[in-house]
Amino acid sequence: MANEGQKVTSSKELGERLGISAAQIRKDLSHFGEFGKQGTGYQIAFLRTKLGKILRVDREWAVALVGMGDIGHAVVRYQGFAGRGFRIALIFDSDPTKVGQVAGDMTIMAVDRMAKEVKARGVQVAMLCVPGQHAQSVTNTLVDAGVRSILNYAPVNLSVPAAVRVQYIDPVIELQRMSYFLH
Amino acid sequence: MANEGQKVTSSKELGERLGISAAQIRKDLSHFGEFGKQGTGYQIAFLRTKLGKILRVDREWAVALVGMGDIGHAVVRYQGFAGRGFRIALIFDSDPTKVGQVAGDMTIMAVDRMAKEVKARGVQVAMLCVPGQHAQSVTNTLVDAGVRSILNYAPVNLSVPAAVRVQYIDPVIELQRMSYFLH
DNA sequence: TAGATTGTTAATCGATTAACAATC
C-alpha cells in the first residue's frame, strides 16, 4: 500500500486484502499496541515502521551460508535478499578445492573456521545447504557458535535446543502437501 | 518405523514421535477409517499403505519444471524426488539458447510447446522457477493446460482459480518468520 | 454534529484433550 502511494488504511481494507476478518486484524494489532485512530484507521507508514520493529525486520541481519553445492550456488546468486532484511556475510564449504574461491562478492571459507568466524561476527542466522548426512553436525557447530535461526535445505529433521528456530525448505514436502488435492 | 523393522505401533508412540497427543493421532486417523485394533495398535505396513492412498502419495506424479535459471538447475540436479512420489517429466525455458540442451536426462523444450505438452501428458503438477515478472503469465498457461498444483519459487503471489493449489518457496519469507525471535 | 472506525469485551465456533465402553 505504501508503494502504491496510499497513506491510510482500515482493518476492513487490510482484512479484505489478506483474506481474513477485520476483527482479526484489530485483535492481532492491538496485542502489540494501539496503532490506529477511531474514525480514521491506520497510518500506513507508521504501522509499517511499528510492525517492522515488532517483527525485527527493521534492520539487516548477517547470514552465514554453509555448503556450496547446487543449492548453495543458487542461493548466493539469488537477488532477493538485498532490501528484505538479510545479507549473506559468510560462506563456508568443506571442499578444499572450493575454499578460497569467490562466490558473489564473498570468499568461500573452510568449515574449520566456521565457529570462530560466526562467533567473531556475532552472526545469528544461517542457511544450511549441505548434504543430509552432514546437516546435524554442522548445526551443532552453528548453535554452539551462537546461531539462533537456521534455514535448512537438507531433507533432514534437525534437533536443536528450544531457543533455536529452524525452518525447512524441501520441495518434495511442499509437493506432497498438495497431492491430496490431485486426482 | 517400517525402515527400522518395526511391525506395530500405537497412537501413544506415534504421538510421542511427532510431538502431539495420542488422542489427536486417533482422532485424525479415525476421520479416514478404522485402521487399528483395540489392545494391539496399528500395523505399520498397513497404516502406511492406507495413508499413502489417502494422501495420494502412493504413485509417482509427473512434474513440469519451468525456468532453467540457477534455481531450475539446482532443482533438476536435486536427488530427492526419486522415490518420494515425483519425477520431473518435462522442462521448459523461454531462452532459445537453452532450448534443446539436456538437463538431467531431459531435453529443455521451448515454452511455446508447454500448453500442448502438458495437456498431452496429462501433467497436473508444476514447479515454477521463472523470474517474478513472468510467473503469473506462465501460471495462467499452466492452469489452462490442466495443472492443479504449483510449487512457486518466484517471490510473487499468484492468483489462481480455487481448484488450483499453490505452495511458495521463498527463503526470505522463511528467514523473516524466525527474525521475531532474534535479538 | 454525524459518520466512521478503533480497541476490547462477550459470544460463538472449532479444535484438542480426557475419559471410557468396546474389544482385541
Place this chain on the structure above:
DNA sequence: TAGATTGTTAATCGATTAACAATC
C-alpha cells in the same frame, strides 16, 4: 481372563467473530 489400546463421546480449551462503547 487381564491388560492394552482403539474409536468415539463429552468436556475443555483456545481462537475467531460479533457487537459496541469510546472517540477521532
